[in-house]
Each structure stands twice: as C-alpha cells, then as structure tokens.
Amino acid sequence: MADFDVIVVGAGCAGSVAAYQLAKAGKSVLMIERGNYAGAKNMTGGRIYSHSLKKVFPDFEEEAPLERRVTHERISLIDPEANFTIDFTSDKMHTPGEDSWTVLRGPFDQWLAQQAEDAGAECIYGIPVDDLVTEDGAVKGVVAGEDTLTADIVILADGVNSLLTAKAVGAPTPQPHQMAVGLKELIELPAEVIEDRLLLAPGEGAAWLFAGDATHGHVGGAFMYTNKDSISLGLVATLSDLVTADTPVYQMFEDFKQHPAVAPPVKGGKVVEYSGHMVPEGGYAMVPKLVTDGCLVTGDAGMLCINLGYCVRGMDFAVTSGDFAAQAAIEALDAGDVSAAKLARYTQLLDGSYVMKDLRQFQKFPHFMESTKRIFNEYPAMVRDMMNNLFIVDGEPCVPLRRKLMDPVKTVGIMNVLKDAKGGVTAL
Amino acid sequence: MIKDITVNVDAKLSLNRYDVDEEAAHIELKEPDAAPDFDREFDKLVLACPAGLYKRDADGRTSFDYAGCLECGTCRILCGTTILDHWNYPGPTKGVEYRWG
Numbered sequence: 001m002a003d004f005d006v007i008v009v010g011a012g013c014a015g016s017v018a019a020y021q022l023a024k025a026g027k028s029v030l031m032i033e034r035g036n037y038a039g040a041k042n043m044t045g046g047r048i049y050s051h052s053l054k055k056v057f058p059d060f061e062e063e064a065p066l067e068r069r070v071t072h073e074r075i076s077l078i079d080p081e082a083n084f085t086i087d088f089t090s091d092k093m094h095t096p097g098e099d100s101w102t103v104l105r106g107p108f109d110q111w112l113a114q115q116a117e118d119a120g121a122e123c124i125y126g127i128p129v130d131d132l133v134t135e136d137g138a139v140k141g142v143v144a145g146e147d148t149l150t151a152d153i154v155i156l157a158d159g160v161n162s163l164l165t166a167k168a169v170g171a172p173t174p175q176p177h178q179m180a181v182g183l184k185e186l187i188e189l190p191a192e193v194i195e196d197r198l199l200l201a202p203g204e205g206a207a208w209l210f211a212g213d214a215t216h217g218h219v220g221g222a223f224m225y226t227n228k229d230s231i232s233l234g235l236v237a238t239l240s241d242l243v244t245a246d247t248p249v250y251q252m253f254e255d256f257k258q259h260p261a262v263a264p265p266v267k268g269g270k271v272v273e274y275s276g277h278m279v280p281e282g283g284y285a286m287v288p289k290l291v292t293d294g295c296l297v298t299g300d301a302g303m304l305c306i307n308l309g310y311c312v313r314g315m316d317f318a319v320t321s322g323d324f325a326a327q328a329a330i331e332a333l334d335a336g337d338v339s340a341a342k343l344a345r346y347t348q349l350l351d352g353s354y355v356m357k358d359l360r361q362f363q364k365f366p367h368f369m370e371s372t373k374r375i376f377n378e379y380p381a382m383v384r385d386m387m388n389n390l391f392i393v394d395g396e397p398c399v400p401l402r403r404k405l406m407d408p409v410k411t412v413g414i415m416n417v418l419k420d421a422k423g424g425v426t427a428l
Numbered sequence: 429m430i431k432d433i434t435v436n437v438d439a440k441l442s443l444n445r446y447d448v449d450e451e452a453a454h455i456e457l458k459e460p461d462a463a464p465d466f467d468r469e470f471d472k473l474v475l476a477c478p479a480g481l482y483k484r485d486a487d488g489r490t491s492f493d494y495a496g497c498l499e500c501g502t503c504r505i506l507c508g509t510t511i512l513d514h515w516n517y518p519g520p521t522k523g524v525e526y527r528w529g
Contacts, residue, residue, distance in 0.1 A: 041523070105528075145520060160501070161501030173505065173508060181502045242475055242476050243476055247475070248476075250440070251433050251434065254435035273443055274441060274498075275524075276479060
C-alpha cells in the first residue's frame, strides 16, 4: 500500500491544478514544493490567458490575486535610433474566458496552491525532491533528503529545469537552441502613474513585446507588462544565439532599459526584485514522452509552451495539462491500473485539445525564428528607414511614397524579405 | 570579445531575498585543467548567466560564486556536460526566494 494515491512534485500552475482536482475527487494527494511557499522559486513575464483557468475556477476573476486585465497589446520593432510600435485594443479583450491577465507568481501561485490545500491536498514546502523511486522502469515514489514517500502515481510538475524527467521518462537535456533565458525587474510605481504613462483605463493593463535592439539584434526579445502597482520589465534570449553576443544578457537588459522608448514609462520607479528563469521555446520538437508506468509529466516540465513572438503562452498550457493529468490519474486509480497504457488517457486528452494541436500547428516556428536573424536586426532598421522617409520633412522635394517605402526594402533585399515573409507565414 | 560592462548586477541581486547555504555549493565547476575548452565554455556563461555569477576580470582570471544564483538552470543547459562538475537545486529552504516573481 503506497503512502499516497498521488504525489505531485511542484506547486506551480500545473501541479496545484492537478492536486486540486485530485483532492476534490477524494484522492489522497501530497504536493511537494521546493520553495518555502508556492511561487517562491517561480517567475513569469507575464500574463496568463484565462480560458483554461476559467474552466477549473469559474470565478477566478473574483478570487485570484490578479494584477490587470490586458486591454492593450503592443508590439515594437526597436532599433538603437528608433522604435516602431503597434498598439491594439479591442472590446473582445474584455470577454471573460477569452481575456488575459497579468500576474505575479508569488501571490498567484500561493492562491492556486491554497485551492488545492482547501480541497484536501497535503502540501509541504521548502523541500526539494532529489530523486524518484523506480522499479523496473515504473515510478513508485519520491526521495526527499532522508525520506522516501511512495504513491501509486507521481505527477511531475517541477518546471522547465526538471532534474527528474530524465529518470522518469528518459527526457533528453534540452539543447541550447531550444531554451531561452528570461530575466526581469519588478519596478514599483503608483497605479495612476502606470495608467497615465501606458494610456490605460483604471485597472486595465498592457502587454508590450519588443524585438530587435532589445537583445542587441540577437534572437529573443524584451517585454513590459503592467501590474497593479508595478511594471514587469524584462528580456528573453535564446541560449544558442546569446552565447555568440558581445554583451552579457544583463547588460543587454540595462541598455534596453535606457532606450528612449523604454525609459520614460518606468522613470522614477523603484526596482524591488530581480529574477531569472528559463523558457522552453523549442516547441513540439522538444516535448518529451509525457507518460510512463506510474508517472505523468505536466506543464513546463513537459516543455508545453509556445512563443510566437507576438504571443507567448505557457501558464494556460500548464493549467490544462494539470487538469488532464488529474483526470487521467483519477480514471487510472479507480480502475486499479496505473500502467503507462492506462495513463495514456492523459496524452489522448492533450492530443484532442488545443495543447497538442497548437504545438503541432506551430512546430516550424521555433526554427524559423532562430534561423531568421533579420527579424532582430535588419527589419527593425528597415522599418526605421521607412518611417523616417514617411515622417521626416526636411524641405527637400519629396520622393514618391512607393520609393519611401521600397528603398529600405531594397536595402535588405526584396528576395530576402519575400523569402522571410513566406517562411513566417508557413510557420504560423 | 566581451564588451565592457557598465551595470552593477550584484546591486540588483542584493534586492532579492536569499538564504544562502554556506555549507554546500549547489553548483560547482570543474578545475580548468580537467575540462577541455574551459575558457571558451566559461565565456558562454559570462554572457548568459542572468545573475552575472560567472566573471572574468581585466587580467582574464575567472571566478564563480553560487551565492546570488537565481536557480534558472541556464548554465546547466549550456555547460552541464562540459565545465560544470554538478548542478543541483539548493537544499531544503535554501536559495533565492521570490516575493513577487
């Protein structure tokens, strides 16, 4: 007889949702988190798309510690001498279940873990799981320090840098081109100042992504998300390309922060925290086996994440994968069969949902982004030149509009632009 | 060639809450002589570690301190099989503790 029906490793989005659903179904659950509280080791840019959370917690808008509902999407191409921004807002961004919210993982993860605890899950904090107990390839429990705890099923929700998935499912160590490093400053500012500077209605928020000089022309980008009383300002860079740079990633970030398009919104703010985390950006190609006898892999530990440049998603995938893992585990426990064959219900559920459909749909995009470095250097410069041609009036006779726009395209090369456009469209 | 660094990343780390495990280093490097290409690999980490824990001074000497680690795992992905001797998470209750994240 095992100590628990299920042990969940990690109290992030995937782990806490899985523990909540299992406890609600009357299963005995232990959730083990290495941080001294849920979220203590976690960070996000970032925002969560609400659709999956709403399925599990229909009233989360009233209950969860959310920061701001995102009502402005901004995308910038940033060049050392210029910045070009698209700002989109729409009534659709206010639709519950189709909207997105900025969050901070400290408060947010604690709330999510509390839901699991209130439903009856046991939670222990401050304890890293060092190893798994396995028998003939089947996962039977976990080892934490001197202690061994057994369970019929172990759900791994231990994040992007899981040291356990290799043993559990033979997950290979991700390659540097599949991983990005993210860093972030949390900058405190009064709510009204944030709203005035970012052109927001009270309580509403902005998500702002930057490509180009933010990473000194390397693969990656920067972000600015508005919270209630703070701005999350950070940068993400793909490891394989970052190591060819001439500037450390934290210096890139500092340079970005000084850019005339970035400095004014955060001016006078007080930096209160500096965090770092990896992001799995390799897409479908890096998703390991997610099921083995007695074990399911969820969330970032399963590399369930998508970065499309204009849209970065991981937390909604984590919530859904935790939800599905719980469902598969409940069915397996009720049937008294926790074999990989029975637990394969989990991958069936993922395959039938947006999770695997989207990962497959966009599986070419990581390679496209990585191999199209012009996005990060030449295109921001091209757009800068087009806009300079369009907006600068110097008293010289004007050239026709088509030349204002086409001359910078010719500098990059029309064939290059066409090829990249075709590549991008195909990958998306 | 790595350009000059003007930002003080240690000052940023000092904003965070840590309980550093003085007893055990959760990350340790191999001896330079024991790892082929030590310098080239080390410089990858100078560029990629967001906490700037991998440093090279003006005379080219390398140094590493795990105390300000953000536990992101970047060095494990880049150099886990080359110049790192081991990479573990810090022991119970130790390491960085994000208040906001």
